[in-house]
Amino acid sequence: MTVLLALAPAAEAEAEGGKLGWLRAHEIVDLWQDFSVNDDIIAEDYAGFVRAVDLDGDGTDEIVYLNSSYCIGSSSDCPNSIDVLRKRVPGKTPSIGRRVDEWEARARKTGYVPDAGEQIPGEVMELQTKGNRIDVTFVVRETSPICLRHQRAPDGSDRCPPPGRYTWAYAWAPGKLTRLPDSRYEKNVAKSHFPxxxxxxxxxxxxxxxxxxxxxxxxxxxxxxxxxxxxxxxxxxxxxxxxxxxxxxxxxxxxxxxxxxxxxxxxxxxxxxxxxxxxxxxxxxxxxxxx
Incomplete structure (x- = not known):
């Protein structure tokens, strides 16, 4: 089952022109979410913070969004990534070299295909874009299925950031998201709000x-x-x-x-x-x- 935050009805018509409206961007993300496969561990996936933005200034919008999941008993990090969909260029996009099923075919008919993604180790609270820069604000918990703290990195170090609120910045280039050094961290995070x-x-x-x-x-x-x-x-x-x-x-x-x-x-x-x-x-x- 796929859930899209601020859900919009699905449509198969190819996106026209370089600019996408709010509704069309959600429709395209919805189709790619329909293609994703759930199982007995990933009980449900969902999309949020959908943004249609021209990241490289070429006049054609990319789509940036949170692609996250609810997991049950997973032995690995629950998928929770910032993903970019990019409009394929006719004649320049390589053939995928395999047969596609009905759901993937519907998603590809939009003209937009997965381009880049990065796993975020906490609950995303905000996503902002400016130029090719993507700022992601998220909260890391001591215990969370998004980042399993008991699993160590190959060198024995802690692979999950310390608990707190973070803002990480990424630069997008076709096919790649690169994390920038100017991140922010707030150690002590409220779990509720004063009335x-x-x-x-x-x-x-x-x-x-x-x-x-x-x-x-x-x-x-x-x-x-x-x-x-x-x-x-x-x-x-x-x-x-x-x-x-x-x-x-x-x-x-x-x-x-x-x-x-x-x-x-x-x-x-x-x-x-x-x-x-x-x-x-x-x-x-x-x-x-x-x-």
Whole structure:
């Protein structure tokens, strides 16, 4: 079974002209996904982040997308690659030298064929293109079927990157994706998000919001971070306990000890302007700043 994120109906007509619309690019990817073969390990494959973009500036779009899978009991990395489909050039594309089945024939009739691909060792969160450059943002987990950490490289080293959020950049040339050196890495990755009701600045109860530029007096909640008062923490698990008033149990980790998780209860006052944070060893109260 094939799943295409933002699924579009299939069509067999060959892509016309050099530019592809959003719908046509999805149709072509869908046909190539239909050709892929699932088994008792690869239970389902899916495509996402489909982009129609002219990577080499020749006036004809290539198609860039995530080609990923759900696997069950696999003894090798679950397929999770950034793939490029390229429009074949009549008279210049070599014959494949074998018979093709019905599904492959339908995919090839679009005029687009697989050109290059690279396995990504984490869950892809974002894909961006600029010129021939492809930026892929992904999250690596300690345990994941995408990259089996217990399998070592031939030299005995760890073949999977350390857990965290990465952005890797690739340059595309016909038939090849080359990883560029300017990658980014964020070690401590939130596994959840702070509730929207908490986000913003909070000053120690009774304090003045005029001092909210002094990080020793306030906390700032973002989507994935709480900073201030010498703290940098992120949420790993958020559980809603009540709505009247809003109350959550949040399991957090901190930059000072990222491997240790701390449970705390975060309770908003009825008007949403008072916050009580109760941990096992301390209770703190904050007032919301309006700016």
């Amino acid at each position: 929207a009701q908490l986000q913003g600045k909070w000053v120690i109860a009774g304090g003045s919001c005029e001092k909210a530029d002094d990080p020793s007096h306030y906390l700032t909640f973002g989507n994935e971070r709480m900073t201030g008062m010498g703290e940098d923490i992120w949420p790993n698990l958020v559980t809603l306990l009540a709505r009247t008033p809003w109350t959550w149990q949040i399991l957090t980790a901190s930059a000072s000890d990222p491997d240790k998780e701390v449970a705390a209860v975060f309770m908003l006052g009825q008007r949403g302007d008072r916050l009580v944070v109760a941990e096992e060893s301390r209770v703190r109260t904050f007032d919301r700043c309006s700016f």
